[in-house]
Amino acid sequence: MEWLWSPFEVAFVQRALWAGVLVSCVCAFAGTWVVLRGMAFLGDAMSHGMLPGVATASLLGANLLLGAAISAAVMALGVTALSRSPRLSQDTSIGLLFVGMLSLGVIIVSRSQSFAVDLTGYLFGDVLAVRQQDLVQLTLALAVAALLALLGHRAFVALAFDPRKARTLGLRPALAHAALIALVTLAIVASFRVVGALLVFGLLIAPPAAVLPWARRITTIMLGAALVGSLSTFLGLLLSWHLGIAAGATVAAVAVLLFLLSTALAAVRERRTTPASARTPRSSPGSADSPQTVSRTEVETV
Template sequence: MEWLTAPFEVTFVQRALVGGVLVSAIAALAGTWVVLRGMAFLGDAMSHGLLPGIAVAALLGGNLLVGAAVSAAVMAAGVSAVGRAPRLSEDTGIGLLFVGMLALGVIIISRSQSFAVDLTGFLFGDVLAVGEGDLVTLGVALALALTVTVLGHRAFLALAFDARKARTLGLRPHLAHALLLGLLTLAIVASFHIVGTLLVLGLLIAPPAAALPWARSVHGVMAGAALLGVSATFCGLLLSWHLSTAAGATVAAFAVAQFFLSQLAAGIRSRRARPVPDRA
């Protein structure tokens, strides 16, 4: 029991756990729609698009969350703009924005040698540095994510399964897509401090994808994803403490491991449920 509880007797690990729990809930709300709509590449591009804003905020001594939010908003606006461009597939536009924003961030970083040493924290997270102010910000972000999810649930559901049906029902799919981008942006901005911009998809996509084979509704996927995210946070922090590994990366790796275990278990269940052919 001491092996399980000793790390969480330390104040900064307790804050990291609470922060991870809040982020897991936010990521479950947004990540479920990302998985259902097949928007993983967009989520990856959005997470990398944070880097220029973070770099500028750090160089100017500003708030990193504000810088990340501004950068993510620019990225989301760019995705919406290129999505309407004729003769250009959405994936092509997202890929170009992805590389462009990432390159811009690296250029900004390269202008300051002293700032380059902090790059690892931005790319891979610094969950053990979460403070009380960060927890308040995450609590506000969770409340906002819940509000958007509840108000947009019907439109998001129709958009995920049949965009044309959403239009006939008068649900304004373009507005719903914009709100979904906003929810995704909120989740990424809230999560980058925990697992970094490179590993944010670990908490955003892995838990919902792991919960999907076992849930019977969208709400079930969200609840399962939140529970899996919380367990990944707890186990990741525990392992990182005893193994002296990077906390954010360990949390993300554990979340991905849960996905593969879920897929393996779902495959075994499917084979057992398959009727045995009659050899008579």
């Protein structure tokens, strides 16, 4: 069994494992709501919307995490402002900002002659280069994400299942939506250094989507997503070490494979327990109808 533990005797692999566990926990808080509310496009757009800030910070020699945070905040504010327009759907607003921010980032990158390496790190991350300072930042991000999820839980539940009820209860759904976008932004900014902007989407979506068919409560989905994400990190780093392949991409790929395995097992279970005459098409985990798979007691307790 030495092959199972020997990679984690190395200090930088240990830091990578801890970073992946912390990122998995942060993404579990945000990703659960992304999956339940069908906000996958927003998560994808937010991860790419950080490029202008990262590119500018790189050219100026500033902190890349700060640049990513500023750019993501601009993206979040833009989505929140444009989504209030009655003439534009939320998908249209997100799509326009997505293209605009990505184009601006590419323009800034084109002004640099030495940004290729930094761009690769931005897109795909470098989990094996995580420092002790990064672990401290991820721990702080986890604390903030947990606080946001705890304070906003009641409003988030009502907003996910019945926005009209949220308004009736005085929970201010517009403010709750803005807080939810802030939570997603925090998760993406905190995670991009570990797995990169392209791959953070995997840890944000795949773990909660894998747990969704097996859980009946939102808190259970969050806990399960954190465990699935942590397992993906462990297995991804293990495979990366022994096969000599990219660590961040392997972690994200394992997360997606676990989702596919969970979906297949859930389908087998459903076929065995449900009579053929009673079977009805189920919505996918990322669709707008997916909250129906969670117990309605979540809404009744709001």
